[in-house]
Amino acid sequence: MQAYRASLLRFDAAGQPVFDQDGLLVVGPDAAGRQRVLDAGAHASVAARHPGVDVTHWPGRILAPGFVDMHVHFPQTDIIGAPSEGLLPWLENYTFPAESRFADPAHAAEVAEVFFDELLRNGVTTSLTFATSHPQSVQAFFEAAQRRRLRMITGKVLQDRHSPDGVRDQTEQSLIDTESLIRQWHNVDRLGYAITPRFAPTSTDAQLRGAGELAAKYPDTWIHSHVAENKDEVKWARELFPGARSYLDVYAGFGLMRERAVYAHCIHFDDDDRRLMRDTATASAVSPTSNLFLGSGFFDFEGADRIGYAYGLASDVGGGTSFSPFSTMMAAYYVGREGQTKPGISIPPSQLWWRHTAGAARALGLEGVIGNLQPGCEADFLVIDPKATPLLARKTSLANNLEELLFAMIVLGDDRLIERTVISQA
Numbered sequence: 353m354q355a356y357r358a359s360l361l362r363f364d365a366a367g368q369p370v371f372d373q374d375g376l377l378v379v380g381p382d383a384a385g386r387q388r389v390l391d392a393g394a395h396a397s398v399a400a401r402h403p404g405v406d407v408t409h410w411p412g413r414i415l416a417p418g419f420v421d422m423h424v425h426f427p428q429t430d431i432i433g434a435p436s437e438g439l440l441p442w443l444e445n446y447t448f449p450a451e452s453r454f455a456d457p458a459h460a461a462e463v464a465e466v467f468f469d470e471l472l473r474n475g476v477t478t479s480l481t482f483a484t485s486h487p488q489s490v491q492a493f494f495e496a497a498q499r500r501r502l503r504m505i506t507g508k509v510l511q512d513r514h515s516p517d518g519v520r521d522q523t524e525q526s527l528i529d530t531e532s533l534i535r536q537w538h539n540v541d542r543l544g545y546a547i548t549p550r551f552a553p554t555s556t557d558a559q560l561r562g563a564g565e566l567a568a569k570y571p572d573t574w575i576h577s578h579v580a581e582n583k584d585e586v587k588w589a590r591e592l593f594p595g596a597r598s599y600l601d602v603y604a605g606f607g608l609m610r611e612r613a614v615y616a617h618c619i620h621f622d623d624d625d626r627r628l629m630r631d632t633a634t635a636s637a638v639s640p641t642s643n644l645f646l647g648s649g650f651f652d653f654e655g656a657d658r659i660g661y662a663y664g665l666a667s668d669v670g671g672g673t674s675f676s677p678f679s680t681m682m683a684a685y686y687v688g689r690e691g692q693t694k695p696g697i698s699i700p701p702s703q704l705w706w707r708h709t710a711g712a713a714r715a716l717g718l719e720g721v722i723g724n725l726q727p728g729c730e731a732d733f734l735v736i737d738p739k740a741t742p743l744l745a746r747k748t749s750l751a752n753n754l755e756e757l758l759f760a761m762i763v764l765g766d767d768r769l770i771e772r773t774v775i776s777q778a
Contacts, residue, residue: 353378353379353380353390353402353405353406354378354379354380354405354406354408355376355377355378355379355398355399355402355405355406355407355408356376356377356379356407356408356409356410356415357374357375357376357377357395357407357408357409357410358375358377358409358410358411358412358413358414358415358735359371359372359373359374359375359413359414359415360372360375360376360377360392360393360414360415360725361414361415361416361417361705361725362392362416362417362710362724362725362726363417363706363709363710363711363724363726367703367706367710367711368702369702369705369706369754369758371754372393372394372395374394374395374396375392375393375394375395375398375415376391376392376393376394376395376398376399376407377389377391377392377415377725377733378390378391378392378398378402378405379731379776386730386776386777387730387731387776387777388727388728388729388730388731388776389725389726389727389728389729389730389731390727391727392725392726392727410735412737412738412739413735413736413737413738413771414735414736414738415725415733415734415735415736416705416709416725416733416734416736417709417710417722417723417724417725417729417732417733417734418475418476418477418478418709418722418723418732418733418734418773419474419475419476419477419677419708419709419712419734420476420477420478420479420664420708420709420712420713420716420718420722420723421471421476421478421479421480421481421665421666421667421677421708421712422479422480422614422616422635422637422638422664422665422666422712422715422716423480423482423576423614423616423637423639423666423667423668424479424480424481424482424666424667424668424669424672424675425481425482425668425669425670425671426463426464426467426481426482426483426489426493426506427450427451427454427460427463427482427483427484427489428447428450428451428482428669428670428671429463429466429467429470429669429670430450430463430670431446431447431450431670432669432670432672432673432674433670433673434446434670436646438582438584438646438647438648439581439582439584439585439646439648439671440582440584440585442646442671444516446670447670448515448516448518448519449518451484451485451518451519452516452517452518452519454483454484454486454488454489454492455486455488455518456488457488457491457492460484460486460488460489460491460492460493461492461495461496463492464492464493464495464496464497465496468496468497468500468502470675471675472500472773472775473675473767473770473773474675474676474677474767474770475677475734475736475767475769475770475773476667476675476677477502477503477722477732477734477773477775478502478503478504478505478713478716478718478722478723478732479504479505480505480506480546480574480576480614480637480666480716481493481504481505481506481546482506482509482548482550482576483506483507483508483509483548484508484509484519485508485509485510485511485515485519485520485521485526485550486508487508487529487532487533489508490506490507490508490533490537491533493506494506494537494540494543497542497543498540498541498542498543500775501541501542501775501776501777502542502775503542503543503544503718503721503722503730503732503776504542504543504544505543505544505545505546505574505576505716506545506546506548507530507533507545507546507547507548507573507574507576508526508529508530508533508548509521509548509549509550510526510527510530510547510548510549510550510555510559510563511549511550511554511555512526512554512555512556512558512559513554513555513556513559514553514554515550515554523556523558523559523562526559526562527559527562527563527566530547530563530566531566533545534547534566534570534573538570538572538573539572542730542776544573544574545570545573545574546573546574546575546576546614547563547566547567547570547573547574547575547576547608548575548576548577549563549577549608550577550578551577551578551579551581551585551589552577552579552589552592552593552599552602552603553585553588553589553592557606560602560603560606560608561606563575563606563608564606564607564608565607567607567608567610567613568607571610572612573612574612574613574614574716574717575608575609575610575612575613575614576613576614576615576616577603577608577615577616578615578616578617579599579600579603579615579616579617579618580598580599580600580617580618580619580620580621580625581616581617581619581620581643581646581648581649582619582620582646582648582649583620583649585599586599586620589602597624598621598622598624598625599620600615600618600621600625600628600629601625601628603615604628604632609628609629609632609634610632610633610634611633611634611717612716612717613632613633613634613635614634614635614636614637614715614716615629615634615635615636615637616636616637616639616666616668617636617637617638617639617642617643617648617651618636618638618651618656618663619643619648619649619650619651619652620649621652621655623655623659626655626656626658626659626661627659629659629661629662630659630660630661633662634661634662635661635662635663635664635715635716636651636656636661636662636663636664636715637663637664637665637666637668637715638651638653638663638664638665638666638684638707639651639665639666639667639668639671639672639680640665640680640683640684640686640687641667641668641672641673641674641679641680641683642667642668642671642672642673643687644683644686644687645671645672645673646671650687650690651663651687653684653687653688653699662714662715663707663715664707664708664711664712664713664714664715664716665677665680665681665684665704665707665708665712666680667679667680675767676765676766676767677708678761678762678765678766678769679766680708681701681704681705681707681708681762682762682763684699684704684707685698685699685704685762700755701755701756701758701759701762702754702755702758704758704762705758705762709723709724710723710724711723730776731774731776732773732774732775732776733774734770734771734772734773734774735770735771735772735773735774736761736769736770736771737768737769737771738757738760738761738769740765740768740769740771741764741768743764744760744761744764744765744769747760747764748760748761
């Protein structure tokens with residue numbers, strides 16, 4: 353058992369922040385030997401419950417839950433910042449050529465190490481991640497994550513049509529490979545498998561139907577795809593699936609909407625789509641830096657909250673422009689202010705932070721496991737230095753309350769705020 357003394361940020365069951373200026377976090381092994389939060393709260397009260405515990409003191413620091421990235425592409429690490437006119441040209445000119453290289457296991461392994469280095473440097477301790485259509489990419493990802501004892505989720509991309517040579521797979525073999533990878537990796541250590549159609553236009557009916565059948569056979573896996581990101585993409589999906597009410601409805605028709613199903617973007621929705629998300633317990637991964645960069649549009653926070661379906665924040669690297677959760681939260685704030693059907697929404701800083709930690713964990717079906725520092729959670733946490741730069745030091749010292757402190761870090765922060773990332777050890 354080990355205790356850490358510093359300021360302490362966590363969230364209650366309603367998603368509200370709980371902050372102890374002088375806090376104590378106590379971690380120790382559970383019955384399976386995995387480090388979990390045993391106690392958390394004000395130092396005076398928690399210390400009294402654990403006399404004699406070894407305490408590491410980090411004065412002036414904040415202990416916070418590790419960030420959860422709900423949608424990111426590890427094979428696109430090398431194409432972050434590639435210029436393009438929009439989503440579809442970007443896929444053709446940059447994404448598919450880069451992803452074709454992941455047939456090489458050595459290349460996949462090399463990029464996986466860079467990817468995890470970047471995540472951890474930026475304080476991201478769990479991600480729902482796209483691999484490529486090559487099983488080698490999934491093997492490299494899981495092997496690297498397992499060595500680092502990370503809680504990570506990925507899956508082989510399914511794309512058997514409208515894709516170039518080098519990334520297009522074969523329908524029957526793609527489903528065989530998917531089930532084999534599920535059996536090999538799902539629920540091994542801290543790893544989880546996501547059944548991953550790239551997006552409906554790049555899968556045949558047979559492939560989508562097979563994905564739905566696997567999702568029913570393995571109900572605790574995740575489902576991960578894209579929907580309604582770009583108007584040209586939406587138009588294309590309507591042409592390919594004329595019998596569906598909407599682009600989102602395509603996935604529902606193949607049994608690909610349920611708990612632990614996560615769809616990135618969800619921009620061009622109507623209220624019927626939002627109700628379908630809510631009624632199927634499907635979640636959205638909101639990717640504001642990517643949407644702004646590619647000119648895709650704006651996620652409707654007001655509509656999502658009004659209808660009441662789950663969502664969390666995501667970097668969407670490489671369409672997204674930064675691995676940093678601070679950049680993602682800042683972009684989400686911009687979208688909330690300017691990109692709504694009812695403009696002028698001001699998302700509270702603590703709500704942005706929750707959507708990237710405990711709220712994202714809830715959307716993934718991992719509430720109480722990750723994304724928080726309440727008792728029972730796995731002990732993935734960050735040591736944050738709010739004075740990491742001269743301007744941050746000046747601004748955070750002037751904060752009158754928690755919301756001002758969190759917002760100063762969102763606006764001015766980057767990877768320098770993350771003094772260290774601590775991973776739960778088995």
